[in-house]
Amino acid sequence: xxxDSNHKIGIIAGGGELPRKLIYACKKNNQDFHVxxxxxxxxxxxxxxxxxxxDWLRLGAIGKAxxxxxxxxxxxxxxxxxxxxxxxxxxxxxxxxxKFFLKTGAMALGDDGLLxxxxxxxEEDDGFRIIGVHxxxxxxxxxxxxxxxxxxxxxxxxxxxxxxxxxxxxGRKDLGxxxxxxxxxxxxxxxxxxxxxxxxxxEKMQIDGGGVLVKVVKPGQERRVELPTIGVDTVTxxxxxxxxxxxxxxxxxxxxxxxxxxxAANNAGVFIIGLDPSEFNGPNGPNGTVGK
Numbered sequence: 001x002x003x004d005s006n007h008k009i010g011i012i013a014g015g016g017e018l019p020r021k022l023i024y025a026c027k028k029n030n031q032d033f034h035v036x037x038x039x040x041x042x043x044x045x046x047x048x049x050x051x052x053x054x055d056w057l058r059l060g061a062i063g064k065a066x067x068x069x070x071x072x073x074x075x076x077x078x079x080x081x082x083x084x085x086x087x088x089x090x091x092x093x094x095x096x097x098x099k100f101f102l103k104t105g106a107m108a109l110g111d112d113g114l115l116x117x118x119x120x121x122x123e124e125d126d127g128f129r130i131i132g133v134h135x136x137x138x139x140x141x142x143x144x145x146x147x148x149x150x151x152x153x154x155x156x157x158x159x160x161x162x163x164x165x166x167x168x169x170x171g172r173k174d175l176g177x178x179x180x181x182x183x184x185x186x187x188x189x190x191x192x193x194x195x196x197x198x199x200x201x202x203e204k205m206q207i208d209g210g211g212v213l214v215k216v217v218k219p220g221q222e223r224r225v226e227l228p229t230i231g232v233d234t235v236t237x238x239x240x241x242x243x244x245x246x247x248x249x250x251x252x253x254x255x256x257x258x259x260x261x262x263x264a265a266n267n268a269g270v271f272i273i274g275l276d277p278s279e280f281n282g283p284n285g286p287n288g289t290v291g292k
Contacts, residue, residue, distance in 0.1 A: 014081025063096025
């Protein structure tokens with residue numbers, strides 16, 4: 001689903017590098033755009049140099065954001081970057097946001113349930129077309145196979161199989177996308193605070209014997225928003241946690257600044273591999289059948 005160049009794209013910008021990549025791609029492709037940035041969430045450098053193409057809002061100002069996007073003739077929306085989910089008190093919802101909460105029961109939903117509700121509301125109630133980051137930047141999707149000069153060992157591949165099973169089980173509960181396994185044992189599962197926080201906890205554990213981080217798409221996930229993502233910081237955190245490497249879902253995970261990520265992984269002696277989760281069928285695999 002490619003963007004429609006006849007209309008502006010609205011970029012809903014969270015934190016991190018990804019929104020800047022989206023802005024650069026729009027500029028490169030002569031695609032007009034308008035950015036909605038959020039105070040306390042979006043990095044200030046994201047909107048540098050585009051004062052006439054962005055608005056800064058509170059996270060709870062959904063009504064105002066929709067009004068701005070419609071006034072800017074944005075027919076398509078793409079969401080990129082991290083959003084730290086606040087409590088209802090910090091959110092300060094406007095009337096439109098409060099109505100959304102009441103209609104969907106959003107505060108009781110998990111992350112993917114919340115995102116799916118947002119997508120449905122924006123499309124059905126407001127007439128936007130939601131597109132994925134990968135529709136604007138298809139080159140960011142992870143390919144199948146090993147990236148870089150470090151390859152996983154047989155022991156790493158066994159841990160990957162166990163981690164895929166754990167991550168998919170976690171995803172079915174809409175709790176997270178990542179799992180860490182070392183020597184066949186699940187040592188950490190991604191929580192609401194994300195992958196970096198999970199890896200920081202592992203670093204404090206001082207585990208011995210390596211291990212792997214695996215990130216996969218949640219079963220049934222709305223793929224136009226919040227695909228699993230890794231960047232240079234992920235590699236740095238994996239190395240600090242003394243893990244052997246990273247497994248990510250090929251065609252379903254985003255690698256931000258791929259060349260820099262590969263260089264960082266090579267320098268740290270960390271492997272990165274794009275995986276097809278359906279190929280890992282075993283006692284610890286997704287389907288719990290015959291060992292691969």
